[in-house]
Structures are given as C-alpha cells and as structure tokens.
Amino acid sequence: MSTEFLMGNEAIALGALDAGVNVVTGYPGTPSSEILETVARRREKENPDVYVEWSVNEKAALEVAAGAAYAGARTLVTMKQVGLNVASDPLMSLAYVGVKGGMVIVSADDPGPISSQTEQDTRTFAAFAHLPVFDPSSPEEAYRMIGDAFALSEQYGTPVLFRPTTRVCHGCAPVERTDKPLRNTPEGFVRDPARWVIFPRASYLNHIKLANRERELDEKFSAYPLNTAENTAGGRRAIACGGISYAYVKEALEQLGAENVPLLRIATPYPFPEQLTSAFLRDKDEILVAEELDPVIERALLLCCGRAHLPVTVRGKLDGTMPQAGENSVEQLRTAIAAFLGLPAPKAENRAEPPALPVRPPVLCAGCPHRASFYAVKRAMKELGQKAYFCGDIGCYTLGNAAPLDMVDTCLCMGADVTIAQGLRRVEKDAVCFSFIGDSTFFASGMTGVVNAVYNGTDIVLTVLDNSTTAMTGHQPHPGTGRTMMGEMTAKLSIERVLEALGVSSLRIVDPLDQAAAVDAVKAAAGERGVRALIFRSPCIAVTKPNATYTVTDACIGCGKCVRELGCPATVRQGKQVRIDPALCFGCSLCAQYCPTGAIVKKEVR
Amino acid sequence: MEQNRSILLCGVGGQGTVLASKLIAYAAMRGGLEVRTSETIGMAQRGGCVVSHVRVGHHINSPLIPRGSADLLLGFEPAEAVRCLPYLRRGGTAVVSRAPISPVTASLSGSSYNGADMLTYLAEQVENLIILDTEEIIVACGSPRVLNIALLAAAAKTDALGITPDELRAAVRERLPEKFHALNLGAIDYICRR
Numbered sequence: 001m002s003t004e005f006l007m008g009n010e011a012i013a014l015g016a017l018d019a020g021v022n023v024v025t026g027y028p029g030t031p032s033s034e035i036l037e038t039v040a041r042r043r044e045k046e047n048p049d050v051y052v053e054w055s056v057n058e059k060a061a062l063e064v065a066a067g068a069a070y071a072g073a074r075t076l077v078t079m080k081q082v083g084l085n086v087a088s089d090p091l092m093s094l095a096y097v098g099v100k101g102g103m104v105i106v107s108a109d110d111p112g113p114i115s116s117q118t119e120q121d122t123r124t125f126a127a128f129a130h131l132p133v134f135d136p137s138s139p140e141e142a143y144r145m146i147g148d149a150f151a152l153s154e155q156y157g158t159p160v161l162f163r164p165t166t167r168v169c170h171g172c173a174p175v176e177r178t179d180k181p182l183r184n185t186p187e188g189f190v191r192d193p194a195r196w197v198i199f200p201r202a203s204y205l206n207h208i209k210l211a212n213r214e215r216e217l218d219e220k221f222s223a224y225p226l227n228t229a230e231n232t233a234g235g236r237r238a239i240a241c242g243g244i245s246y247a248y249v250k251e252a253l254e255q256l257g258a259e260n261v262p263l264l265r266i267a268t269p270y271p272f273p274e275q276l277t278s279a280f281l282r283d284k285d286e287i288l289v290a291e292e293l294d295p296v297i298e299r300a301l302l303l304c305c306g307r308a309h310l311p312v313t314v315r316g317k318l319d320g321t322m323p324q325a326g327e328n329s330v331e332q333l334r335t336a337i338a339a340f341l342g343l344p345a346p347k348a349e350n351r352a353e354p355p356a357l358p359v360r361p362p363v364l365c366a367g368c369p370h371r372a373s374f375y376a377v378k379r380a381m382k383e384l385g386q387k388a389y390f391c392g393d394i395g396c397y398t399l400g401n402a403a404p405l406d407m408v409d410t411c412l413c414m415g416a417d418v419t420i421a422q423g424l425r426r427v428e429k430d431a432v433c434f435s436f437i438g439d440s441t442f443f444a445s446g447m448t449g450v451v452n453a454v455y456n457g458t459d460i461v462l463t464v465l466d467n468s469t470t471a472m473t474g475h476q477p478h479p480g481t482g483r484t485m486m487g488e489m490t491a492k493l494s495i496e497r498v499l500e501a502l503g504v505s506s507l508r509i510v511d512p513l514d515q516a517a518a519v520d521a522v523k524a525a526a527g528e529r530g531v532r533a534l535i536f537r538s539p540c541i542a543v544t545k546p547n548a549t550y551t552v553t554d555a556c557i558g559c560g561k562c563v564r565e566l567g568c569p570a571t572v573r574q575g576k577q578v579r580i581d582p583a584l585c586f587g588c589s590l591c592a593q594y595c596p597t598g599a600i601v602k603k604e605v606r
Numbered sequence: 607m608e609q610n611r612s613i614l615l616c617g618v619g620g621q622g623t624v625l626a627s628k629l630i631a632y633a634a635m636r637g638g639l640e641v642r643t644s645e646t647i648g649m650a651q652r653g654g655c656v657v658s659h660v661r662v663g664h665h666i667n668s669p670l671i672p673r674g675s676a677d678l679l680l681g682f683e684p685a686e687a688v689r690c691l692p693y694l695r696r697g698g699t700a701v702v703s704r705a706p707i708s709p710v711t712a713s714l715s716g717s718s719y720n721g722a723d724m725l726t727y728l729a730e731q732v733e734n735l736i737i738l739d740t741e742e743i744i745v746a747c748g749s750p751r752v753l754n755i756a757l758l759a760a761a762a763k764t765d766a767l768g769i770t771p772d773e774l775r776a777a778v779r780e781r782l783p784e785k786f787h788a789l790n791l792g793a794i795d796y797i798c799r800r
C-alpha cells in the first residue's frame with residue numbers, strides 16, 4: 001500500500017489504472033477533465049500499454065470505448081453531465097447490447113451548478129438507460145469504487161455509470177493505493193452478429209434481461225459494503241443520503257451531538273438496494289433525505305415503502321422540506337436535521353453588515369484574442385448600422401456576453417450557435433445573424449450545423465474563434481492542434497479546408513489583433529449572402545508568450561474609451577487617467593489601437 | 607494537535623490560492639495529519655472569486671468548511687476576505703493582503719474600489735487581524751508571485767497555520783520546482799525577519 005494525496009479526479013484515474021484499464025477516452029468538461037489528463041500523465045509510469053485519447057466529442061468517446069470493450073478491453077470514458085446527453089444515443093443502445101471488457105462511464109455532475117448549463121442528474125439518467133450507477137462520497141471511495149464498477153461491469157457484461165460531483169472531483173484527500181494492481185489482456189473481438197448487431201427482436205429479449213437484472217442487482221447492492229445502514233436501532237427518525245451529502249450529514253450530526261441517529265447511505269442509487277432499505281425502514285416513522293440534484297433516493301424510498309407497506313413519512317425535495325436546486329452544505333443540513341429531530345437550531349453567527357462588495361464575474365483574460373474578435377464584429381456592425389444578432393456557444397468566449405462587449409445574445413449547448421443563428425435568420429429576415437464558435441467546439445459539434453446551413457441555403461456569418469486550444473476546461477489539445485494525448489504529433493486538421501469542403505460561400509482568415517483588417521473582413525462578410533465563414537485566428541494567451549506590455553503616457557485625456565469599450569482587466573481607471581497593470585497586460589495592443597490620443601504605447605518587449 | 611484545523615484561502619482567479627493550499631496540505635501530511643481540501647476549478651478561475659478549503663486533523667468528514675468555523679482566513683484580496691469572513695469563527699485569525707484588485711465592473715461603472723472600506727471593516731470584525739503590506743513585500747522580493755507564500759509565512763509566524771516557518775520552508779523545497787526555491791524561501795525569510 002502506498003498513500004498519495006489525490007484530487008478526486010486523480011483518484012478515479014489511478015483507480016482505473018489499478019483496475020487494469022486498457023483504453024481511456026473522453027471529452028473535456030468541468031468538473032471531469034482532470035481524470036483523463038491524469039491517465040495521460042501517469043500511464044508511462046503506471047502502465048505504458050494504456051491507450052488514452054481526447055475524442056472529438058462524447059459520442060465518439062463512448063463509441064471508441066465500446067468498440068474496444070467489444071474486443072475485451074477494459075475501458076474508461078470521461079465526460080461531464082451534459083456530455084452524457086451527447087453520448088446518449090450510443091449509450092441507450094449499448095445498454096441493450098452490452099460489453100465484453102469492463103466499461104465504466106464517468107459522468108461528473110455539477111450541483112450548484114458551478115460550471116454547467118444544467119443541474120441534471122446522472123443517477124436519473126442511469127435509471128432511464130437501465131444502467132447501474134455508483135455515487136462516491138470522497139476521493140478515497142472513488143478510488144475503491146472504480147475497481148468495484150469494473151468488476152460489476154465485467155460480471156454482468158454491461159456498461160456501468162459512475163457519477164462523482166464537483167466536490168468529490170475537485171476535493172483532495174490522502175488515498176491508499178493497492179500494491180497489487182490488476183492487469184487485463186484483452187481477448188480480442190469474437191465475431192457474433194447476434195450479439196453485436198442491434199436488431200428489434202434482440203432488443204426485445206435484451207429489454208427483458210435488463211429488467212430482470214434489476215432485481216438481481218438489488219440483492220447484490222443490498223450487500224455492497226458501501227451501501228450502509230448505520231445505527232439502525234438509534235430511534236424512529238432516520239436520515240438517508242448519498243454522494244458528498246454523506247460527508248456533510250456526518251459532520252452535521254457530529255456538530256449536533258446526534259451521532260446515533262439511524263443513517264442510510266446509498267452508494268449505488270440504481271438499481272436501488274431495496275432489500276437493505278426495507279429492512280432499515282421497518283421500525284422507522286420518518287426519514288429525511290439529504291441529496292443534491294434530483295430526488296432519486298427520495299423516490300426510491302417512497303417506492304420501497306409502498307411495496308413493503310411501510311408507514312414511513314419520507315421528507316425531502318418532493319414535499320418541499322429540502323431545497324429543490326443548488327448544492328447542499330453542512331450548515332444547511334445541520335439546520336434541516338435539527339428541525340427534523342426537534343433539536344435546538346444552531347445559532348447563526350451574526351456580524352455587522354459588510355460594506356458593499358464589488359461583484360467579480362469571470363472575465364476574458366487580459367490580452368484574450370476573443371475580446372478583439374468580438375469587438376471587431378461589434379464595431380463593424382455599428383459602423384454599417386445594420387441589425388445583427390450574435391449567437392454564442394460554450395467556452396471561454398461565452399464570457400463575451402459581459403459588459404462592455406455584450407456580444408452574446410444566445411447560448412444553449414455545444415454547437416448550437418451555428419444552428420440557432422439559422423433559425424433566427426428564418427424569422428429575422430433583415431438581420432445579419434452571426435454565430436461564434438471556438439475551434440474545439442467546431443470539431444466537437446459545429447460541422448454538421450454548417451452542413452445544415454449550406455444545404456438549406458441559410459444566410460449566416462459563421463465566425464470561428466480559433467485560439468488553438470480548448471481554453472475553458474484547461475487547454476486540452478484537439479484535432480486542430482496536431483498533438484494527441486499519447487504525446488504524439490499528428491496531422492493538424494485545417495478548419496479552412498474543412499469549411500471549403502463543406503461549401504461555404506466565402507472564407508476569410510484574419511488576425512483579430514489587427515483590428516482594421518478584422519473590421520473590414522466583417523463588413524465584407526456582412527454584405528454577402530450564403531454561409532460566409534470568418535476565421536479569427538490568434539492563440540489563447542495561455543498557450544503563447546507575451547511579446548510586449550503596453551503603458552499609458554501623459555497624453556491620456558481620461559476619456560475612458562479603452563476601459564468602457566473593451567473591458568480588458570489590465571486597464572484600470574486611476575483618478576483622471578487610465579493605468580495599465582503591467583503584471584496583467586499581455587501586450588495584445590487592442591487598447592492602443594483605439595486610444596484617440598495615442599496615449600497607449602508599447603513599453604517593453606519581452 | 608487535538609482539534610481539527612480549518613483554513614480558508616480566498617482570492618481572485620490567478621492569484622495562486624491553489625498552490626498555497628497544496629503547500630499547507632503537504633506540510634500537514636508530512637506531520638502525520640489527515641488532510642482534506644477542496645478547490646475552485648473552472649470558469650471562476652478567469653478573474654472570478656476563488657476559494658480553497660483546507661481541513662487538517664485526525665478525523666475529517668466534509669471537505670468544505672462550514673460557515674463560522676474556519677480557524678484561519680487567508681485573504682489574498684481585501685474584498686474577497688470580507689466576502690468569506692462569514693466562514694471565520696469567532697476568535698479566529700485572518701491574514702489579509704492590503705492590495706485591492708479592482709474588478710472590471712468597477713472600472714466600467716467608474717465607481718472606485720480601493721479596498722480601504724474593506725480593511726476598516728475587517729479591523730472592526732476580526733480580533734486577530736494581520737494585514738500584509740503587499741506592495742512593499744513585492745518590491746523587496748522582486749516579484750508579484752510571492753503573495754501566496756508571504757501570506758503563508760505570515761500565518762506560520764503566528765500559531766494559526768499549525769505549521770512552523772521551518773516546516774513551510776521544507777514544503778517549498780520538497781514541493782516546488784528548484785528554480786522557484788530562492789524566490790519563495792527569500793519571501794519566507796523576509797516575512798520572518800519583520
């Protein structure tokens with residue numbers, strides 16, 4: 001045994017490596033991205049035979065892994081919860097077809113949400129897809145459960161879902177690793193069309209199998225050591241919980257001096273361990289459910305009580321006792337539990353009202369080329385005096401919505417900028433409809449939208465913000481970068497050649513930091529019909545080196561235009577003038593290009 | 607150490623809170639203690655508010671510190687320290703950098719934010735408050751990158767961190783790449799001499 005201080009995502013990665021994983025695929029998404037990165041970083045030392053890739057999107061990741069699992073490989077697929085929507089087409093069918101090698105699909109949920117579009121719950125998805133799901137409460141448990149998930153997957157020949165939440169993914173703890181890691185040698189693909197080719201008749205039979213498996217798994221999970229019934233004789237009022245809420249509940253109970261309250265902890269929410277639960281509920285009057293996102297445990301308890309005719313009152317989200325949305329916390333659970341148990345409410349510490357706090361929304365970095373791209377479009381359309389709409393997408397460039405740029409009118413999901421713009425255009429016949437898509441998103445899910453526009457002859461301006469990386473999630477490589485996660489160099493896919501092949505009506509490639517050229521290009525594109533592509537090409541500041549910094553001379557008349565129009569975080573008002581913070585300025589020159597008195601000058605070349 | 611110790615680090619994305627929390631965790635683990643931490647990773651790292659929770663002791667459940675129970679607050683920025691003050695317990699210690707970071711929104715609206723109100727409020731509210739003269743330290747050490755280690759050193763000088771300056775030095779030597787040793791050890795020495 002060796003102990004390492006690991007982030008939950010690292011623990012998941014090492015758990016998979018120690019369980020003999022052969023193939024790891026995924027698509028970046030907070031809070032899941034570090035899992036695959038850890039595999040890539042550690043595989044050389046741990047097990048050089050492991051193959052790892054960032055796939056082009058979650059659907060591709062799942063399918064690549066499925067193929068490998070058909071051939072007997074142990075596979076791990078990683079994504080965030082909304083990525084599971086993208087992967088749901090193959091997933092729903094794969095649940096019927098099954099796998100040979102163990103397959104664990106990590107879909108990280110994000111209560112809050114902290115960095116996501118939705119608060120959807122992978123546990124609900126698991127029930128929908130008829131797939132078992134594990135729900136760890138800490139990095140240590142995540143490490144252990146990954147091994148259990150692989151074993152279960154192979155035993156039942158089914159993909160298994162694994163859903164950590166942000167606080168497990170991004171929490172760190174000492175994790176004890178086994179010194180006897182498993183290794184798996186894939187048997188190879190064995191042709192068997194009756195098994196690997198999905199057909200209605202086979203699906204009917206498989207559906208029956210899935211339903212029957214549920215009962216079998218209930219029994220198995222009722223005996224799973226991480227599904228626990230604690231203090232069963234501790235009274236008639238109990239608490240149920242799962243995931244990170246288990247840690248919160250434990251702490252809240254300690255603080256309330258109520259450690260002896262009966263506690264049911266569910267680590268496998270689907271199929272639900274009903275036998276364990278019914279036995280636990282037998283002598284209870286009331287149970288309070290602490291869980292985040294959907295009332296999954298709560299519903300299962302109600303079902304359980306119904307089936308076993310147990311007169312237990314179930315309190316949770318469904319009856320309005322617990323909050324419907326957002327994260328749980330020790331404090332909030334402590335209050336809810338105290339009320340439930342009839343204990344005195346812990347008193348809140350009240351301090352004097354603080355002074356008004358500055359709001360601090362996330363912003364595009366100083367020197368971010370997206371700022372220049374958005375501003376060029378904004379300026380061009382203002383100068384043309386034409387009505388325009390701006391459809392955005394998921395990535396750092398979603399931050400183009402903030403003042404002063406205010407350049408994102410819509411944002412829905414990955415790839416939707418291209419297609420929402422088309423729908424808007426069908427109604428708004430006199431508006432120029434722009435779509436903004438990043439390079440990674442373009443490859444992930446933008447291309448089919450472009451085909452749709454070309455095919456249907458819809459007029460849009462497709463703006464590709466090509467900064468040569470997947471910036472928001474931590475700068476992962478993608479098909480346009482020429483690097484793979486195996487550390488190999490590979491052919492760079494050319495966005496312009498893809499667009500040409502798709503048949504866009506015009507194509508312009510500009511450096512957004514050259515504002516005059518960029519504004520001209522936007523104006524020219526705006527004046528045309530068809531699918532006009534504009535590629536704004538300039539690297540993210542995180543993957544390049546600054547070449548200069550800029551400074552403000554005494555010629556500054558304090559008009560504030562740079563601050564007001566561009567909002568670069570390096571520019572700050574100082575008294576009657578503006579100052580540039582030298583530690584932040586990346587030397588993009590954008591502000592200098594718009595200063596009416598030429599007061600912003602290049603200072604030092606780095 | 608009998609009791610668990612909870613340390614909250616807060617600042618603005620890009621200020622180095624994560625590295626600081628890693629150093630505390632490492633030093634504590636070296637001392638044989640259990641550690642749990644929790645970090646802000648994602649969109650907030652682009653100049654938003656970031657918070658790291660560090661909990662050290664013998665038996666820790668939650669990776670997040672409940673409000674009103676942090677023993678130590680390391681504020682990398684005055685307003686962020688105020689924002690997170692509800693986490694600090696009565697009688698806890700706060701070590702706060704004097705240098706304000708103006709959010710883009712303040713610059714835009716022309717409203718000035720200079721951190722002074724925040725420091726006054728902190729002085730009224732916190733029994734054990736240490737304000738760090740950040741600008742001076744940066745000039746003396748020759749780099750703005752020393753803010754995080756300076757905050758740690760200032761906390762280590764008191765008992766609040768649960769780690770001595772020497773343990774901090776060891777953590778720097780063992781955890782950071784060699785090229786950063788001189789700068790960070792220099793900053794610890796500078797703070798300890800004061």
Ligand code: SF4
Binds near residue numbers: 366569571588590591
């Ligand atoms: S040159 Fe101007 S706009 Fe560009 S990073 Fe520096 S201050 Fe910001």
Ligand code: SF4
Binds near residue numbers: 541
């Ligand atoms: S990380 Fe890169 S893409 Fe994201 S805001 Fe910063 S410069 Fe822009």
